[in-house]
Amino acid sequence: MTLEVKVTPGSDIPLPLEIISLICFYASKLDQLRLRLASRQLCQAATPHALKSLYLRAYGRSSENFKNIARSTTLRTFVKEVSIDTWIGPVYEHHANGSYDVPQDFLNTLPYLQYYQNITRSHMRFSEYCGYNRFDDRATWTDIEASWPFRYKILDTVSHCITGMWTKAKQIQIDQKVKGDRVLKHLVPDYNDDFPDLPTGHVMKIKEFTVSNLADYNDPNLLQSKAWGQLLHLPTLVGLKLLVTKEHYSPEYRHVICEEKYDFFQTLPSTYLTPSLASKLQVLSLFYIDFWGWFPRIDLAQVGPMPQLRILALGHYVFTHKTQTDWIASLGTGNRSGGLEELYLDDCPILYEADQYGPLTADGYPVPRTVIEGFQQHGHRSSTTTYGMRWHHVLTEWKRSMKGLKRFVMGHGNWQNANLVTKATKEREEYAHLSYDERERRFIYNSHRYFACPEPQESHIKTEVVPADKYLHGAGLLQRRAARMQYIYYSVGLCPSQWDHPYHLCSRFAKEEGWAPEDETVALDDAAYELFMEAIRDRLED
Structure with missing residues (x-):
């Protein structure tokens, strides 16, 4: 039996609003925007989906559109x-x-964020090039457009908007702190007078x-900002995902003397993962563009057990x-599973040997000042230290201690490659107005967000037909054997990077073969991995 429904332009569809809303949910964003113009009923059903997420870019008409929606008391909700x-x-x-034009409209539009008082997720995206435009022995002689002051201005402005603390006077104070920056000194401020149509002190319920x-870099202006501190203490904040980039320095191997990063990681447990935040976080993602944990050192145990954490x-x-x-293994003991539920390790190797300037600390970690001085004093002798941890130990x-774990993924993510996602959006109408570079930029540097997405298919494998939208929301970790249970070597004398990562060689010529410092370790690691994964599968079947 076929039900024929006749609809004339502007008329309503004889279906419950809930059904129509569900249909609109599966429509593309452009179709959702079109449906808003079809009838009052369709407008009511499609608008919440069409405007659910906004992307503010620093060029084009993005700032104008962002302000127009913000001014609408209905649409912004x-x-x-x-x-x-x-x-x-x-x-x-x-x-x-190059000749960098300061994104005036973009920077002056940021305070309009406070109009969007119903947002629960906020995503900040900066350039991968980071540092400070200096004229000293660490000068790179290449301008850093997104300098430390530039990043501070944006983060603190956003923080004030989210926490309901923004005023024109506060914004002027923020601008005064960065007026010496070579980029921001060209900014012509144009701010509204405190947005009188908004209730004062409204704090957004940010979840992620x-x-x-x-x-x-620990920017003192940011760390001293009450608004930034309040953002990290929001009672609703349960998801924090950070991809940290490193200060640009040329030649790259001399990046070891950039001392700010050592302080950043050493203090991260107290500056970002404060006790109040750690006690309620459910999702934590920490990624660094370079290797970290040993050098620069971070003691994550200082964060504590994070009782509510489900995903790391x-x-x-x-x-x-x-x-x-x-x-x-100690994480998440207070959540519903009694322990961490999901664990993702993206290019997280075990260090088996290191050649470093010493002496090291008593527990085998480098001392930053000792390393910097040794690096600057050519001919300073280094020493070799071996580490006995192996993956089958871990x-x-x-397997014994993590009884709540339901998903464990280790492998290699798309750190600086968004090819699969960019291709997936090629045929999507809502991205048709964007060039390849624009689409790639939107999805690149998202490994800290895409880790749970489908495993990427290698380009040379043609046996599987990949659905066009499989990677529409990101590509996860490549889990071939060479990408799992990795080991790494460090030598302060290597260049361009001090890290010698066998994965890059193994993944090219022996994709399904593991590597370890000892031949017998590969088999031990494989056996331990299979037993660990079997225990997780058995747990899911119970």
Whole structure:
């Protein structure tokens, strides 16, 4: 039996609003926008889906559109998620000493964020090039457009908006702190007078806060900001995802003397993962563009057990000590599963040997000042230290202690490659107005957010037909054998990077073969991995 429904333009569809809303949910964003014009009923059903997420870019008409929606007392209430991207478009190449036009409209539009009082997810995206435009022995002689002051201004402005603390006077104070920056000194401020149509002191109920390319630098202005501190203490904040980029330095191997990163990681447990935040976080993702954990050192055990944590994702984190793996096993004891439920390790190797300037600390970690001085004093002698941790030790212990784990993924993510996602959006109408570079930029540097997405298919494998939308929301970790249970070597004398990562060689020529410092370790690691995964599968079947 066929039901024929006749609908004339402007008329309503004889279906419950809930059904129509469900249909609109599955429509593309452009179709949702079109449906708003079809009839009053369709407008009512489609608008919440069409405006659920906004993407504020630093070029084009994005700022104007963002302000127009903000001024609408009706439309702005539907926005639940906002992404803010500082990229100024494909016509400009960052870090090439080009003529950089300060994104005036974009920076002056940021205070309008406070109009969107119903948002629950906020995403910040910065350039991968980070640092400070200086004229000293660490000068790079190439302009850093998204400098430390530039990033501070944006983060603190956003923080004031989210926490209901923004005023024109506060914004002027923020601008005064960065007026010496070579980029921001060209900014012509144009701010409204305190937005009188908004209730004062409204705090947004942010559940998830993410930053792509956060600077590896403790900016004193940001750390002293009451608004930034209040954002990290929001009672609703249960998800924090950070991808940290490193200060640009040329030549790259001399990046070891950039001392700010050592302080950043050493204090991260107290500056970002404060006790009040750690006690309620359910999702934590920490990624660094370079290897971290050993050097620069971070003691995540200082964060504590994080009783509510369900999901942990780490990127480029280096293991050396049992205290690190014990901390992971201690997480989430107060959640519904009695322990961590999901664990993702993206290019997280075990350090088996290191050639470093010493002496090291008593527990085998480098001392930053000693390393910097040794690096600057050519001919300073280094010493070699070996580390006995192996993956079969770790996985065997986790099998015993992590009784709540339901998903464990280790492998290699798309750190600086968004090809699969970019291709997936090629045929989507809502992205048709964007060039390839624009689409790639939107999805690149998202490993800290995509870790749970479908495993990427390797380009040379043609046996599987991949659905066009499989990677529409991201590509996860490649889990071939060479990408799992990795080991790494460090030598302060290597260049361009001090890290010698066998994965890059193994993954090219022996994709399904493991590597370890000892031949017999590969088989032991494989056996421990299979037993660990079998225990997780058995747990899911019970």
